[in-house]
Every structure is written in structure tokens, then in C-alpha cells.
Amino acid sequence: LSTLAQNVQDAYAEYKTHEFLRQPLKQSFRLTLSLVLLLSTLFALWAALFMARRLLEPIYELARATRSVADGDYKSRLPVVHHDELGFLVGSFNDMTQRIHQARDAAALSQDQLEGQRSYLQTVLGHLSSGVLTLDDQLHIRTANDAVNALLDMDQPLENFANTHLADVARSHTTLQAFYDQLLPEFLEAGKEWSKEVRLFSDFGRRILMCHGIPLPGSVDDAMGQAIVIDDITKMVKAQRDAAWSEVARRLAHEIKNPLTPIQLSAERMAHKLKNQLHPAEQKVLERSTQTIIKQVDAMKDMVNAFRDYASAPPASYASMDLNQLINEVADLYVGIRAEVKIERQLSTDLPNLFADVSRLRQVLHNLISNAIDAIGDHSGQIQIVTDYVETGATHCAELRVRDSGVGIAEDLLEQLFEPYVTSKPKGTGLGLAIVAKIIEEHGGMVSAANLAEGGAEITIRLPDKSIMDDTLKSV
Ligand SMILES: Nc1ncnc2c1ncn2[C@@H]1O[C@H](COP(=O)(O)OP(=O)(O)OP(=O)(O)O)[C@@H](O)[C@H]1O
Ligand SMILES: [Mg+2]
Structure with a gap:
């Protein structure tokens, strides 16, 4: 326990x-x-x-x-x-x-x-020298390059009028209007290729344009537009024509001129030999006939020479010259030839010296003044020779106008006035104005003709001043 x-x-x-x-x-x-x-x-x-x-x-x-x-x-x-x-x-x-x-x-x-x-x-x-203009199927302008503006004398680019109908633009542009009028039938045939030569007259002289139309596939609703390619063939046509005329002139001069001298000599010899063997009445007939032969042969020689000059003139020699002084010199020769024809001069003091061939310009003046005198005929009238120093676009040029109070130029001749062999005179060669046009072209200038509202005709010539002419000559 x-x-x-x-x-x-x-x-x-x-x-x-x-x-x-x-x-x-x-x-x-x-x-x-x-x-x-x-x-x-x-x-x-x-x-x-x-x-x-x-x-x-x-x-x-x-x-x-x-x-x-x-x-x-x-x-x-x-x-x-x-x-x-x-x-x-x-x-x-x-x-x-x-x-x-x-x-x-x-x-x-x-x-x-x-x-x-x-x-x-x-x-x-x-940069193309050819003009390229594109239109839609309704003839509204789509695009146009710079060359088109130059060829059709547009004062503002045609492209500014994009989406405008060509006819609306043409209404305020004379050259374009002429171009449109001549090509309208071709424009309306859209869907086909076409080619046509168009002739235009403007401030810058006559122009021959070769136009090609090419259909273009439409972009939006499959409607066909067209592209028009425009080439200035004025110079080419002229060169071709000159070459052809040169050849004809060479042959004609050869074929006609050679027998003329023997004909003339034979006529003179015949007149001399038969002089004392015929009755006075027959002698008179002989004299008149031989004189006619000699005169006509002389006229034929002149014609052949003029023709040869037109086709194959020696090269021009250009130097500084005073156009007013030349006019005074030439006009003085005509003063008093016919009392009823007054020759008035209004010569511009602004005119600078030109770089030109004096003897050729003298030929020009002779041709123009004698045409004017012919146009006045037996009536009284006046010839006005006017010079000016004018501004054309970016450049200056000397302008010479020869105006008369004659009958005026026949309408049907106006278009081909500067072609050789165009004449309304029974004894005219029709080479005068062709030679004028050739000389002026060689100087880089332009010539045009018009009838005046008050009656009579006016031939206008424009020549570039010295500096510009130097450039033209350098580029030839
Ligand atoms: N000032 C003018 N007024 C009216 N018509 C003119 C005038 N100048 C020229 N013409 C017309 O133009 C045509 C051609 O002129 P052009 O000088 O070339 O030859 P032409 O005068 O007939 O011949 P040529 O000069 O050999 O005498 C003339 O025949 C004339 O009908
Ligand atoms: Mg003449």
C-alpha cells in the first residue's frame, strides 16, 4: 500500500x-x-x-x-x-x-x-516632241502632255481642263477649235485606229499635223477612250516638197533654158538677114514677130531663173542689218513709178538690228511691194509698210507688215498662198510668195497673210531678233 x-x-x-x-x-x-x-x-x-x-x-x-x-x-x-x-x-x-x-x-x-x-x-x-492627248469615250479630256499645248497654241495646259468636253475648251481656243472641227468625224469613230493630216493656221504660221488615233480600253465601265498622237510634220512636208521642186527645177532649167538661147539668136539673125530683103510692110511684121519671140524668150528665161532661184538658192550670208534702212532703200525705188499709188511707211524706232541676209530680205520686200502694186491695179491706192518690235510669248521679234488697198486675196488662194505656182495672174509665176516664205523660214521667222476688213490684203512677217536668230542658226 x-x-x-x-x-x-x-x-x-x-x-x-x-x-x-x-x-x-x-x-x-x-x-x-x-x-x-x-x-x-x-x-x-x-x-x-x-x-x-x-x-x-x-x-x-x-x-x-x-x-x-x-x-x-x-x-x-x-x-x-x-x-x-x-x-x-x-x-x-x-x-x-x-x-x-x-x-x-x-x-x-x-x-x-x-x-x-x-x-x-x-x-x-x-519630253516627247509628239503630242499625246487622251480622251474618254465621251470626248472628255483625260490627259495631255506639254507638246500638245505647244502644238495647239494653248495659253494654259490642256490638262487643267481634265474631265471637260474637248468642244467646250475648243470654243475659247481658236487653234484647238480648228483641230477639233477637222478631227470630229474621226473622234466619233472610237474603237478604230485612224490617221489624218490636219492643217492649222495660227499666229505662228501654218502648221501641218499628222494625227493618229488609237483606241484605249476603258477603266471603269469598259467604255473605250482614245489616245491621239500628234506629230508636227510641217518641216518634213516642206523639206519633201523642196526636194521634189529642186529636182523639177533642175530638170526644167536644163530642158527649157538650153534651147532658149539658140531660139533667141536665131530670131535675131533672121531679123538681121531679112532686114533689107523684104517690103517695108512685111519687114514691120517680121520685126514685130522677132521682137515678140525675143521678149517672150526673155520672159521664159526669167521664169526659169525664178524657178531655179526658188528651188536651189545659194547659201544665205547672215550679217547685222537695219531692216528700216532696207525698207527705205527698196520703197524709194517704187516711189513715183505710179503716181496714183502712195507708199507710206511707219517704221518703228525701237527696232534693233537683225542678223539676216540683206539681199534675201530685199527680194522679200520686192515681192511683197510688187504684189501690192498688182493688187491695186489701175486704180489709185496706197501701200503701207509698218515695222514694229513686238513681244511674242517669252521672246521679242521684229514685225514687218505690208498692207495695201487693193482687191484683197482670193479666198480660195488663202490656204495655199505660199505654195509655189499659186497665182491668179495670167502672167504671174506664182513663185513670189513661195520665195518669200522660204526666205523667212530660213531666217527662223514666220509669214502669214490675211485680208483686211476695210479691203485689201496684209502680209505679216515676223523675224526673231539677233540673239534668238543666232540660236536658230546654230541649231540648223
Ligand atoms: N497684196 C496682195 N493682194 C491680193 N492678192 C495677192 C497679194 N499678194 C499676193 N496675192 C495673190 O497671191 C498670188 C500669189 O502671189 P505670188 O507673188 O506668189 O505670185 P504672183 O504674184 O501671182 O506671181 P509673180 O510674183 O511671179 O508675179 C497672186 O497671184 C495673188 O492672187
Ligand atoms: Mg508676186
């Missing part, structure tokens, strides 16, 4: 010891458990946030990328991290932006190429 009591006592003593430790132990457990709980909660929170981030990050990235695509940046690519629906979405997005990027690159490239081709075409067209 005592052992038992002893055991109880020991147990009690041990209990007491433990009793003493119970409180701190309890607290320590509570602390430990709270700590564990806190850590677990924090860990759970971190894990939740981590998972949420992992899930939402690609969506944020996608949203950011969408914004930059909306701002026009098609280069951004998103990393494909997941292999689930989100990964598929990101992959599709990448695919889409890449395709848009490529399409945009291709569009920009073709736009660049188109722009390049356009400016290439524009440069080529701008």
Missing part, C-alpha cells in the same frame, strides 16, 4: 511538474499553429494570384497587341506559351497580323511601283 501511495505521490509530484509546464506549452502550440495557419494562408493567396496571373497574362498581352494593331503596327507577335484554347487564339492572332502585314507590304509595293510607272510615263510623255 505504501508503494502504491508512494506511486501516487510520485505521480502527483510529476503531475505538478507538468502542471507547471502546461501553460507555456499550450501557448507555444497556439503560436506555432497560428504561424502555420498564417503561412498556409499566405501561400494559398500567392498560389491563387500566381495562377490568376498565369491565366490572365496572355489575355493582357493579346489586348495590348490588339491595341498596337489598331494603331497600325502589324509587326508585333505574341509568344505562344500555352497549348490550349488560349494558345490557339494567340496563334491565330499572330497569323492574322502577319497576313495583314504581308498584304500591306504588297499593297505599298504595288502602290510604289504604280507611282514609279506613272512618273516614268509622265517624264517620257513630257
Whole structure:
């Protein structure tokens, strides 16, 4: 029993010891458990946030990328991290932006190429000496290069009238109107290729244009437009004609002139030999006949010479000369030839010296004054010779006008007045004005003829002044 009591006592003593430790132990457990709980909660929170981030990050990235695509940046690519629906979405997005990027690159490239081709075409067209005019099927202007403006004497570029009907523009532009009138039948035959020669008269003289029409496929509604290529063939036609006339002149001079001298000599010899063998009456007839033969042969020689001069004149010799002085010199020769014809002069004091061939310009004046005298005929009248220093576009030129109060130029001759062999006179050669035109052309000038409202005719000649003429001559 005592052992038992002893055991109880020991147990009690041990209990007491433990009793003493119970409180701190309890607290320590509570602390430990709270700590564990806190850590677990924090860990759970971190894990939740981590998972949420992992899930939402690609969506944020996608949203950011969408914004930059909306701002026009098609280069951004998103990393494909997941292999689930989100990964598929990101992959599709990448695919889409890449395709848009490529399409945009291709569009920009073709736009660049188109722009390049356009400016290439524009440069080529701008430097072409041929005019190129394009019209739509309704004859509205589409494009026109610089040469067209020069050929049709446009004071402002024809391209400024894009989408306007050609006829509307032509109404206020004389040369264009003539061009339009002559080509209208061809314009209306759209869909076919055509060629036509057009003759225009303007301030700058006569112009022969070769026009070719080419159908163009329509851009919008398949309606056909047309391109018209215009070439100035005035010089070429003239050169061809001159070459042909030279050849004819050479042959004619050869064929006609050679027998003329023997005819003349024979007539003279016949008159001389038969002089004392005939009755006075027959002698008179003989004399008159031989005189006629000699005179006519002389006239024929003159004609042949004039023709030869027209076709093959020696090279001109240019020097500084005073046009007014030359006019006075030539006009003085005509003063008093016919009392009823007055020769008036209005010579400009501003006129600078010209760089020209005096003897050829003298020939020009002789031809013009004698034509004017012929036009006045047996009536009384006056001839006015006027000089001026005028501005033509960017340059200056000397202008000479010979005006008369004669019958005026026959309407049907007006167009071909400067062609050889155009004459209304029974004894005229028709070479006078052809020679004038040739000389003026050689001087880089232009000549035109018109009838005056008050009656009579006026021939106008324009010659570039010295400096410009130097350039023309250099380029010949
Ligand atoms: N001042 C003028 N007034 C009226 N008609 C003119 C005038 N000048 C020229 N003509 C017309 O132009 C035509 C051609 O003139 P051009 O000088 O070339 O030859 P032509 O005078 O007939 O011959 P040629 O000069 O050999 O005498 C003339 O026949 C005439 O009909
Ligand atoms: Mg004449």
C-alpha cells in the first residue's frame, strides 16, 4: 500500500511538474499553429494570384497587341506559351497580323511601283516632241502632255481642263477649235485606229499635223477612250516638197533654158538677114514677130531663173542689218513709178538690228511691194509698210507688215498662198510668195497673210531678233 501511495505521490509530484509546464506549452502550440495557419494562408493567396496571373497574362498581352494593331503596327507577335484554347487564339492572332502585314507590304509595293510607272510615263510623255492627248469615250479630256499645248497654241495646259468636253475648251481656243472641227468625224469613230493630216493656221504660221488615233480600253465601265498622237510634220512636208521642186527645177532649167538661147539668136539673125530683103510692110511684121519671140524668150528665161532661184538658192550670208534702212532703200525705188499709188511707211524706232541676209530680205520686200502694186491695179491706192518690235510669248521679234488697198486675196488662194505656182495672174509665176516664205523660214521667222476688213490684203512677217536668230542658226 505504501508503494502504491508512494506511486501516487510520485505521480502527483510529476503531475505538478507538468502542471507547471502546461501553460507555456499550450501557448507555444497556439503560436506555432497560428504561424502555420498564417503561412498556409499566405501561400494559398500567392498560389491563387500566381495562377490568376498565369491565366490572365496572355489575355493582357493579346489586348495590348490588339491595341498596337489598331494603331497600325502589324509587326508585333505574341509568344505562344500555352497549348490550349488560349494558345490557339494567340496563334491565330499572330497569323492574322502577319497576313495583314504581308498584304500591306504588297499593297505599298504595288502602290510604289504604280507611282514609279506613272512618273516614268509622265517624264517620257513630257519630253516627247509628239503630242499625246487622251480622251474618254465621251470626248472628255483625260490627259495631255506639254507638246500638245505647244502644238495647239494653248495659253494654259490642256490638262487643267481634265474631265471637260474637248468642244467646250475648243470654243475659247481658236487653234484647238480648228483641230477639233477637222478631227470630229474621226473622234466619233472610237474603237478604230485612224490617221489624218490636219492643217492649222495660227499666229505662228501654218502648221501641218499628222494625227493618229488609237483606241484605249476603258477603266471603269469598259467604255473605250482614245489616245491621239500628234506629230508636227510641217518641216518634213516642206523639206519633201523642196526636194521634189529642186529636182523639177533642175530638170526644167536644163530642158527649157538650153534651147532658149539658140531660139533667141536665131530670131535675131533672121531679123538681121531679112532686114533689107523684104517690103517695108512685111519687114514691120517680121520685126514685130522677132521682137515678140525675143521678149517672150526673155520672159521664159526669167521664169526659169525664178524657178531655179526658188528651188536651189545659194547659201544665205547672215550679217547685222537695219531692216528700216532696207525698207527705205527698196520703197524709194517704187516711189513715183505710179503716181496714183502712195507708199507710206511707219517704221518703228525701237527696232534693233537683225542678223539676216540683206539681199534675201530685199527680194522679200520686192515681192511683197510688187504684189501690192498688182493688187491695186489701175486704180489709185496706197501701200503701207509698218515695222514694229513686238513681244511674242517669252521672246521679242521684229514685225514687218505690208498692207495695201487693193482687191484683197482670193479666198480660195488663202490656204495655199505660199505654195509655189499659186497665182491668179495670167502672167504671174506664182513663185513670189513661195520665195518669200522660204526666205523667212530660213531666217527662223514666220509669214502669214490675211485680208483686211476695210479691203485689201496684209502680209505679216515676223523675224526673231539677233540673239534668238543666232540660236536658230546654230541649231540648223
Ligand atoms: N497684196 C496682195 N493682194 C491680193 N492678192 C495677192 C497679194 N499678194 C499676193 N496675192 C495673190 O497671191 C498670188 C500669189 O502671189 P505670188 O507673188 O506668189 O505670185 P504672183 O504674184 O501671182 O506671181 P509673180 O510674183 O511671179 O508675179 C497672186 O497671184 C495673188 O492672187
Ligand atoms: Mg508676186
